[in-house]
Amino acid sequence: MGEASKISRYLYTVIVLFLIWLAITASLDVQELGFGLLLSLIVAAFTYEIFTTNGLANLHPKRIAYMIAYIPYFLWAMIMANLDVAYRVLHPKRPIRPGIVKCKTVLNSDVGKLALANSITLTPGTITLDVDEDEYFIHWIWVPDEALTESEEEHVKASSEGITVPFEKFLKVIFG
Amino acid sequence: MSALTAIGEILVLIGTFFYLLSALGLIRMPDVYNRMQTSTKSATLGSLGVIVGVGIWALGTDFGSAAWLTKTIVIAVFLLLTNPISAHALIRAAYKSGIPLWEGSVVDKYREHLEGKEKAPEETPKEGGEE
Numbered sequence: 570m571g572e573a574s575k576i577s578r579y580l581y582t583v584i585v586l587f588l589i590w591l592a593i594t595a596s597l598d599v600q601e602l603g604f605g606l607l608l609s610l611i612v613a614a615f616t617y618e619i620f621t622t623n624g625l626a627n628l629h630p631k632r633i634a635y636m637i638a639y640i641p642y643f644l645w646a647m648i649m650a651n652l653d654v655a656y657r658v659l660h661p662k663r664p665i666r667p668g669i670v671k672c673k674t675v676l677n678s679d680v681g682k683l684a685l686a687n688s689i690t691l692t693p694g695t696i697t698l699d700v701d702e703d704e705y706f707i708h709w710i711w712v713p714d715e716a717l718t719e720s721e722e723e724h725v726k727a728s729s730e731g732i733t734v735p736f737e738k739f740l741k742v743i744f745g
Numbered sequence: 746m747s748a749l750t751a752i753g754e755i756l757v758l759i760g761t762f763f764y765l766l767s768a769l770g771l772i773r774m775p776d777v778y779n780r781m782q783t784s785t786k787s788a789t790l791g792s793l794g795v796i797v798g799v800g801i802w803a804l805g806t807d808f809g810s811a812a813w814l815t816k817t818i819v820i821a822v823f824l825l826l827t828n829p830i831s832a833h834a835l836i837r838a839a840y841k842s843g844i845p846l847w848e849g850s851v852v853d854k855y856r857e858h859l860e861g862k863e864k865a866p867e868e869t870p871k872e873g874g875e876e
Contacts, residue, residue, distance in 0.1 A: 592819045595812035651763055651790045654783050658770045667779055667847060671854040690829035691789060696782050697833050698840060698855055706855040708778045708836065 575617075577624030582613035584628070585620075622678075632743050639739040643688060646735075650693040657694075657710065668712040669698060672705040672732050673725055681744030688736045695732055707732055753802025760794025763787045776847040777839050785832040789825065796821045 583606075590605035613620075621627065657665060676682055686697040686705070694710035709732070770783025800817030803809035846853060 589819065592815045595810075595815040647786070647790055650786050651766070654770060654786050655763075655766050658766055658773055658783055663773060665774070665779060667776075669846070669853045669855045671858070686833060687826065687829040690832055691786060691825075694782065696778070696785065696836055697829075699837055701858070704858070706858065708782065710779060710782050 574624065577626070578621050579613055579617045579624075581624045581627060582617040582620045583609045586612055635739055635742040639743065642739065643691075646688075646692045650691060653693045664711070666711050668709055670707055670709050670712060670732075671725055672707055674703050674705060675737055676703075676740060676744065678744050681740050684744060685736055685740055688740070689732060692736075705732075747805040749801055749805030751805075753798045753800070753805060756794045756798030756801065760791045760796075760798060763791030763794065767791060777844050778836060778846060781832055781836045781839075785828065789828045792824050792828075793821050796824070 586609035587605060590609060591602075594601050594605065657663065674682065674685060676685055682700060686700055689695050689697050689705070689707060696708045698706045698708050700706075764787070767784045767787035770787060771780050774780045774783055796817045797814075800814040803813035804811070840855065
């Protein structure tokens with residue numbers, strides 16, 4: 570994915586900053602809005618180079634629709650994760666079988682990899698240990714039997730299906 | 746006492762319960778990695794519940810306004826985005842500083858990966874390396 574033009578990246582940064590300003594001040598007063606816009610323009614001029622590489626392409630309707638659909642999906646996964654933790658902590662036998670597994674991802678962009686790593690950390694029984702190119706090293710609290718095979722390929726396939734694949738269908742569209 | 750107040754109170758209660766679980770996980774788990782697992786997840790969802798709960802709670806009272814809810818949601822989103830990164834940094838630093846896994850652990854693919862990386866530069870000549 571090539572880089573977008575400077576002006577598009579700049580505008581995208583302004584929009585994101587202004588939305589955050591809107592939420593923080595929570596006021597529709599003209600003076601507040603004007604000053605917020607001014608501040609967004611100034612801050613964006615300094616930061617747009619490190620903030621985004623896609624620019625306005627991030628605001629594609631399909632991406633936004635997937636992002637909105639991703640929020641309840643992610644929150645649901647998070648609640649499940651916490652019930653899972655509750656079960657493991659409160660169970661008298663403490664049913665854990667931890668291990669570090671290797672996964673592969675199909676995502677290309679850095680932001681997408683970051684989002685996937687964050688999603689993995691907050692969902693059932695997994696926490697990201699390291700990311701190297703397209704390989705994720707993940708500490709899993711309950712390694713299932715399928716991932717315990719000797720063969721490298723089967724291991725990666727089984728662990729990827731258990732961890733990364735459910736999120737990738739969303740994140741692939743959102744971040745590429 | 747309106748419906749909004751009740752929802753807010755329930756959310757705060759749930760959040761506090763997950764805080765308790767998070768602290769309990771710190772005590773019960775055997776090694777640093779499993780402790781990070783339990784504490785990160787529960788503390789994040791617990792904070793979300795408490796913070797958003799306070800926002801909704803304030804809506805139901807006579808001094809509250811929509812500003813409470815938007816501000817609390819912004820705080821919640823920031824927390825949601827930064828918490829897993831700090832957990833990732835901590836667990837990676839723990840591994841790099843040589844803290845062993847619990848003896849009940851079944852696989853460690855990361856050690857194989859690191860060992861493979863250490864061997865690789867010796868086998869390839871320095872100038873003709875891949876990087």
